[in-house]
Amino acid sequence: MSTLTTTFGIPVGDNQNSLTAGPRGPVLMQDFHLIEKLAHFNRERIPERVVHAKGAGAYGVFRVTRDVSAWTKAAFLNRIGKETEVFLRFSTVGGEKGSADAERDPRGFALKFYTEEGNYDLVGNNTPVFFVRDPMKFPDFIHTQKRDPLTNLKSPTMVWDFFSLSPETLHQLTILFSDRGTPRGYRHMDGFGSHTFSWINEQGERFWIKYHFKTNQGIQNFTGDQAVQMAGVDPDHATRDLFGSIMDGEFPSWRVYVQIMPEAEADAYGFDPFDLTKVWRHKDYPLIEIGHLELNRNPENFFAEVEQAAFSPANVVPGIGFSPDKMLQGRLFAYADAHRYRLGGNYGLLPVNRPHAAPVHSYQRDGAMRFDGNGGGTPNYQPNSFGGPVDDGRFAEPALAIHGDAARYNHRIGNDDHTQAGDLFRLMDDDARERLMDNIAGSLGQAPVAIQRRQLGHFEKADPAYAAGVAKRLTVEPVAVAAE
Template sequence: MTKPTTSNTGVPVESDDESLTAGAQGPVLLHDWYLIEKLAQFNRERVPERIVHAKGAGAYGELVITNPEIADYTKAKLFQPGVRTESLVRFSTVAGEQGSPDTWRDPRGFAVKFYTEDGNYDIVGNNTPVFFIRDAIKFPDFIRSQKRLPGNGLRDHNMQWDFWTLRPETAHQVTWLMGDRGIPKTYRHMNGYGSHTYQWVNAAGERFWVKYHFKTDQGIDYLTQEEADRLAGTDPDYHRADLWNAIERGEYPSWTLKVQIMPVDEAESYRFNPFDLTKVWSKKDYPLIEVGTWTLNRNPQNYFVEIEQAAFAPSNIVPGIGFSPDKMLLGRVFSYADAQRYRVGTNYAELPPNRARAAEVNSYSKEGAMRHTFNAPEVPVYAPNSYGGPHADPERAGDGGQWGFDGTAVRAGYIRHAEDDDFAQAGTLVREVMTAEERERLAHNIIGHASNGVTPEVLERVYQYWRNVDADLGAKVEAGVKANLAEADGAAHQPAQEGQSAVAGDSAAPKVKVGAQA
């Protein structure tokens, strides 16, 4: 028997096909309540897209802890021997909008929510171990420089390079971005990183600094700029479809979770500032330690409900895990949860992908738009109280991973350590990590991007920026960009051929891949 159509409140609907009108050709009547409900619901069908990471894909999975020694470093329940924890991941691009191609050159978001016995724990990272900036106060400026111009609404390479070259701390991440890993072959073929430095606390109260590394078991693979540009036009949802189809086929992608662990008392004397998000810790100094295996084994049943409404925030931590003096992390602790309250709503934590699944929720939060759970009427709405309401338990919660610091308010930036330099690790990446072929592709990608609409004044800084990273790379970038511009200038001054417009701008653009957007 076919189920009857009803309104959102369960009232049977008279017709799915015709509106109520005053006669066959008369005006539509306002009291056709189902028409009004249907159109009003449709008008509100989309929540505001994320300002960053708007385009993405996701799936459910499970983390299984395989190394019992990890419990020596943290009391967090999800990292205890043999524990299995359900999780949700959302992969994404950063700068593009909802409808943008998956294969633009861009960092990839790598946000994971673990449904633990002590509440939800979110690791909100990227497919790179570093980031463009080291202080959250610069974040709005950085993102605006990667978005669109206010006048014409277009992406602008000049704006990007202007910001990057005025902020030398971006060099390490931009080198990653312009290299092979700037366009992963699929979401399955990239690593994920917590990127930030976090704090772990064990059962004895000992503290450690930690960095997360999700190493893909499928192997690192990438798209060339030319492959990515082709797919951007022919298959803009390439990465989303690949992830969905792989899981549907039963080819469950997996990652090996590893960590770097630094004893707290070694941070002050380490050669790089360990809390600077633009730096990595040397694996020779702090080798990777295996934690467990993380596998994606279930697709969402509804993309909007489970992925678009998924809300990740680094403020979601659990006992045994805390923050660090990482200024970007501390800024994100506020901004991410605040963004979700604006984007999804005050009570976003009640939605299916965000609510606690393995932990009991005892909260004094109440009311607000779309609230649908509530305490029994006899439960007090304030704390402390004398009537059996929940109360804070510092022994169970821990202190959230505190650390000592000077109480004087300053705007001092990071303390410089012995080998801190904005270009040094980028140079090491180029000279010691990349192969000769990878260096060639890096130069090719930079030349193509910088040849596209960047002003002469900014280009001079671009050349110096890359010379500071590596002298040979800088020279190659300068020679390549100048050759491209000379070729474009020559083409612009050629007489118009039959059937070809000679209007300025039609043929003056450099012959580079305009899809090479960061």
């Protein structure tokens, strides 16, 4: 049996009793073991994520099933059958660390590929769209999903006031209040990259793409009542289900697809293909299967590997890039900045975050919690005369043509925020529509009547039956004109 030590390897002679002046105390400051235990305990909880605070994760493998070299030169995609280690973190978005897995909420679907060219983070959700299209509105939106600063309670008034004044939310809120807002578990839902990204091939040609992950377990959702019941019976049901299934050898898996748009076609498409509140029509850009994703290994320590896992869409590899998607552009900064605040400037050195299949050669030095060799005595600047790493123009992206004057453009002018939400409503069968409208009325009915009327105006523009069904449940006439 090993001897207990302090963090610094000093053997501990007594871990049961504090060092005191006599049997009744007081405690002496020289009890360094007590001080270390208390000080560490006070710091065991790092700040929780502002969003995606409650989550679960697992390791697995991504396997290529189609030749995609015509569209991208990414090395981890360059051969059918090639496998890459991954880590996938699922989460609820708005809930706090102790919230229930069954809450009505989007689900995070954040995937880290440990490729031979460095880590590639694909940070998505279980929905193909989002509530807002401009990052300026993201903090405002999230504030409405959190707690009222007056009461410290969740507030339907805040939620629906924002929704009704922001018509671009209509598509995503229609998904949120459908059965898809309460998935039965992480294994039984699809995932999406959501944003538009770019693939670049060896010839320097750019293609716009969207990622889709289709569950092989089949989609399963709770009804609203079932979700409420599960939240009371087992608030950690999705976390338990994921861990248990992998432990039992029932490895969850997804088929991986992309939609591909040639770069030149973006300008002529019927709407902005970089708008995060919109989906690309599958008849225009059909799904192309490219791979298979399987989760087959649970973390050995939840805190070290799930709680400290950090993803950023800024982490891309050669052959994969960004797009003019405004929300994506905002996230390129915001995610890494959040990690530096929450975990420290050296969060990339943590085992779950550092590359597993690629070397790291950088000039980053120092900072709190630098626990490797800190570059030793090698130069910490570039250019230098001592053989330090250098940039390589082979990995530069081709130029992206941009145009327009620098200004603050009203993102709502000229945008159709109602058609795709109406299309989704009409795709649902009668029972699904009824549940959607029941769920909306249950929440919207807690907001002031003036906000109810304003929101009904948006439903009316999406589909008159949508507005009429919700209005009937609210006993409010759908006469409002939506705010633009």
